[in-house]
Amino acid sequence: MSWHSTSIAQMAKALAAKEVSSAELTQYFLSRIDAGKQWNAYLDVNAHLSLEQAYKADMLISSGKGGALTGIPVAHKDVFVTRGWKTTAASKILEGYLSPFDATVVANLGMPSEDNPNGAGMVCLGKTNMDEFAMGSSNENSGYGPVLNPWNSEYVSGGSSGGSAVAVAAGLAPIATGTDTGGSIRQPAAFCSLTGIKPSYGRVSRYGMIAYASSLDQAGPMGKTSEDCALLLSAMSSHDRRDSTSLADSGEDYGRYLNQSWRAGNTNLAKPLEGLRVGLPKEFFAEGLASEVAQSVNEAAKILENLGAKLIEVSLPKTKLSIPVYYVLAPAEASSNLSRFDGVRFGHRANEYRDLSDMYKKSRTEGFGAEVKRRILIGTYVLCHGYYDAYYLQAQKIRRIIAADFQKAFSQCDVILGPVAPDVAWRLGEKSKDPVQMYLEDIYTLSTNLAGLPAMSVPCGFNKINLPIGMQLIGNYFSEARLLQVAHQYQQASDWHLRQASEVA
Ligand code: GLN
Numbered sequence: 097m098s099w100h101s102t103s104i105a106q107m108a109k110a111l112a113a114k115e116v117s118s119a120e121l122t123q124y125f126l127s128r129i130d131a132g133k134q135w136n137a138y139l140d141v142n143a144h145l146s147l148e149q150a151y152k153a154d155m156l157i158s159s160g161k162g163g164a165l166t167g168i169p170v171a172h173k174d175v176f177v178t179r180g181w182k183t184t185a186a187s188k189i190l191e192g193y194l195s196p197f198d199a200t201v202v203a204n205l206g207m208p209s210e211d212n213p214n215g216a217g218m219v220c221l222g223k224t225n226m227d228e229f230a231m232g233s234s235n236e237n238s239g240y241g242p243v244l245n246p247w248n249s250e251y252v253s254g255g256s257s258g259g260s261a262v263a264v265a266a267g268l269a270p271i272a273t274g275t276d277t278g279g280s281i282r283q284p285a286a287f288c289s290l291t292g293i294k295p296s297y298g299r300v301s302r303y304g305m306i307a308y309a310s311s312l313d314q315a316g317p318m319g320k321t322s323e324d325c326a327l328l329l330s331a332m333s334s335h336d337r338r339d340s341t342s343l344a345d346s347g348e349d350y351g352r353y354l355n356q357s358w359r360a361g362n363t364n365l366a367k368p369l370e371g372l373r374v375g376l377p378k379e380f381f382a383e384g385l386a387s388e389v390a391q392s393v394n395e396a397a398k399i400l401e402n403l404g405a406k407l408i409e410v411s412l413p414k415t416k417l418s419i420p421v422y423y424v425l426a427p428a429e430a431s432s433n434l435s436r437f438d439g440v441r442f443g444h445r446a447n448e449y450r451d452l453s454d455m456y457k458k459s460r461t462e463g464f465g466a467e468v469k470r471r472i473l474i475g476t477y478v479l480c481h482g483y484y485d486a487y488y489l490q491a492q493k494i495r496r497i498i499a500a501d502f503q504k505a506f507s508q509c510d511v512i513l514g515p516v517a518p519d520v521a522w523r524l525g526e527k528s529k530d531p532v533q534m535y536l537e538d539i540y541t542l543s544t545n546l547a548g549l550p551a552m553s554v555p556c557g558f559n560k561i562n563l564p565i566g567m568q569l570i571g572n573y574f575s576e577a578r579l580l581q582v583a584h585q586y587q588q589a590s591d592w593h594l595r596q597a598s599e600v601a
Pocket of ligand 1: 230231255256275276280281
């Protein structure tokens with residue numbers, strides 16, 4: 097059985113029917129991780145710990161105490177602190193760091209225990225590579241080497257959740273967690289032909305998720321299908337008193353609309369999306385968008401139309417400003433969040449130093465990579481007395497306008513459709529010398545984080561050299577279940593998400 101091409105929805109059925117045990121599944125993926133080291137998708141694997149969890153899961157299943165996801169393996173982005181596995185956020189400054197507790201996301205998905213009665217019982221396969229502190233769009237900023245794209249190993253995987261994307265795309269995990277501050281779930285999902293969702297801000301607890309830009313960070317699932325993402329998100333999200341921005345009513349079944357038609361009472365099975373208004377923002381299809389990406393997204397729009405949806409042109413006039421706004425606000429928050437890595441409380445400390453301030457300076461100089469240092473400098477600068485009004489405050493004001501523009505668009509449509517990124521994956525090294533080039537790649541993903549809206553990436557095609565293309569679906573606040581429904585209906589009418597990366601299939 098090729099479990100790496102099986103959805104977690106099918107895997108759950110096989111586990112319940114005793115066709116396979118969690119220990120067998122876990123061993124299967126651990127062997128694939130071992131054989132697939134060349135992608136550099138994982139930063140820490142511990143077969144002993146994973147199998148220990150799998151045996152526990154098998155016991156839960158056989159005693160009838162298993163839940164929907166019990167026994168299914170999952171990989172976690174290395175930004176979530178994890179008991180047992182090292183957590184580094186792909187930074188040398190945290191090399192070897194072992195957390196004394198689990199992030200809420202890890203606990204929610206993990207083994208149930210006295211302290212964690214609601215754990216879903218999934219088995220942790222290990223920690224996935226990422227851009228250092230989630231800063232990047234290609235996974236070339238990892239302190240532990242880039243992650244290669246399994247569709248073509250000369251190309252980037254996308255970032256910052258590139259390790260999670262490649263773990264699933266290369267069949268080294270059935271599903272994975274990611275985080276998205278400005279596109280880091282959606283863009284690597286698009287580059288590797290996966291389905292991923294960044295929920296509304298506040299849906300998933302940020303407790304134990306190493307902070308990059310706290311007002312933008314949000315965790316979500318990366319999997320093969322919309323159905324799988326709905327299953328994982330339902331288990332990931334919960335109200336958490338330890339995160340002051342966690343929503344009070346977050347525990348919902350995000351898969352509840354998957355097999356329903358958009359409009360209740362519609363019995364026309366050929367047109368399940370009748371009544372759905374899909375907005376196409378004209379700014380998302382303007383200059384800068386690769387024609388092959390535009391073509392695939394337009395074909396996807398036609399499929400939605402065939403399913404009964406109505407296409408409407410909408411406008412998000414401040415789209416271009418999302419880049420300068422994000423690259424002021426995110427570094428500002430990062431410069432503050434990363435001040436805790438000082439050589440005293442966590443991680444790396446320089447061997448030799450003259451005094452305390454020299455120790456800070458040397459530890460941080462040695463521990464942080466170039467992109468992280470760049471952002472700390474930018475962030476510190478825009479928060480300086482004298483520049484604060486000109487940059488930080490101005491960016492905050494435009495952030496409000498960007499959010500208001502979305503509300504205007506949502507008065508005309510139910511979901512917004514566009515590309516995830518202006519391009520497909522690029523060659524390793526192609527943009528690393530020019531950070532601004534790299535920042536421009538985030539143009540279609542940043543605005544949803546600035547507004548706090550949910551957004552998905554769904555496979556919708558391939559270019560001539562077989563590199564994946566993703567489309568983006570954006571919904572209004574708390575409409576995750578509806579987004580997943582639209583994506584699921586699209587996946588019933590298309591097969592892009594079923595293709596497997598040829599180099600590993
Ligand atoms: N590419 C963006 C950045 O470099 C977004 C990263 C993210 O979502 N974590 O900051």
